[in-house]
Amino acid sequence: MNLIFTGGGTGGHLVIALSLAETARSRGHTVMFIGSTSGQDRQWFANSTLFDEVHFLETTGVVNKSGFGKLAALWKVFKALLKSRSLIRSFHADAVVSVGGFSAAPASMAAVVSGTPLYIHEQNAVTGKLNRLLRPYARAFFSSYEEGDNHCDYPVNPRYFENARIRSEVKTVIFLGGSQGAKFINDLALEIAPWLHDKGIHIIHQCGLKEEDRVRAAYHEFGIEAEVYGFTTQIAELCERSDFAVSRSGASTLWELCAAKIPAFFIPFPYAAADHQYHNARYIIDHNAGWCERQSEGIILKLQEAIQSDIRAKSEALGKLIASNGAAHIIEKIEKDI
Structure with a gap:
């Protein structure tokens, strides 16, 4: 499969992208990362040999802006969405996996408008605004705090x-x-x-x-x-x-x-x-x-x-709240679904 991982801004989101991408790569999949020029995305992955391709688009957070600042941020997201849609097509992506954070907005929305399966990992007990917006359009939603089909063990370093x-x-x-x-x-x-x-x-x-x-x-x-x-x-x-x-x-x-x-x-x-x-x-x-x-x-x-x-x-x-191989279980679920 060709998998695109997107999201970040902070280390908490990026460590999930790293864990999932490492697991996907170890299972023979081709992986791309789409992040932002803002936040920590480039620090983590600009020189990474893990991904087959990495792209950093000019975006900033929207919710912390007001007035013209919010409009400017939304315009950047829209332009990055168009670029992400092009990247999804050229990469022949089978799925887009969002790990949250403002960096995830363009590629996640591009997945929805292009009909590419979207998968979301929510790292916190309170679902973020972007993930709440996109959850109805996602093929699956992974959370360590919810019970039932959505529950997953948090991807943690072995x-x-x-x-x-x-x-x-x-x-x-x-x-x-x-x-x-x-x-x-x-x-x-x-x-x-x-x-x-x-x-x-x-x-x-x-x-x-x-x-x-x-x-x-x-x-x-x-x-x-x-x-x-x-x-x-x-x-x-x-x-x-x-x-x-x-x-x-x-x-x-x-x-x-x-x-x-x-x-x-x-x-x-x-x-x-x-x-x-x-x-x-x-x-x-x-x-x-x-x-x-x-x-x-x-x-x-x-x-x-x-x-x-x-x-x-x-x-x-x-010891009863988490099991190992959380990242592997998420990638396995995507493999079975695609």
Whole structure:
């Protein structure tokens, strides 16, 4: 098959495109990526050898614009739609697979108007506006939060499953603020660090490049030998050594922690679209497999209670929420459908 993957803007969407495309390529399919000149798409795939073709079209987000800015953004989407329709035809695409984000709009809509089967993967518990608009026209809709025919296991790097283990006590805590870091989580980590140190708990802290110097200096002043990373591609290896996580609840990070069976104290980013990070975390909480608290000044005591609680039960519960080979199952469903 000739498969086009589209979407992105942020790493959370792009890691899904990467996982699905790698799986499709390993099964002998030809793959193309259509993304945007905005966002992180080019950083991820401009020099990629994975795809047979990559195309970055001039688009920007629409929902965060107003007035003439929105009209200009829509005009760019329309022009990119026409280009995407041409690419679909020249590639003889059997299907277009959208992973969401504003980058997905042109190629996804082009698939609908050209009669090419469209498949959508929704990474969050709250369906994004674009995916809500296009869902009625899609051949299939994949979600890790819905039950029934639409349910799929989240595509997660196999390393998280390979290194998974049941945690029964906290010897190491990892703080995860995402690739850009999160000042609230950084400040929280520094506030609780002396308490963790007194209890002999090791600290791993991914703080973001902008905060790295400040965070390193603070630990040095405390006399605490924490592992600090501004940015790293070795999160899977760091997670393997961790017993408890304090993290934002973007979908990819949430499901990676789930696959590794690491109990997590989630602090959703309060300004995420449609508050989707909170609803992502609620899925884990509703299955009694973690903790979720809004950003607040009284959060330290709740975090201390969680770290000292029975984490084994949470770790065991996480292992029941996700299975490996999520990407393979999605590609298999597309193969059977085409």
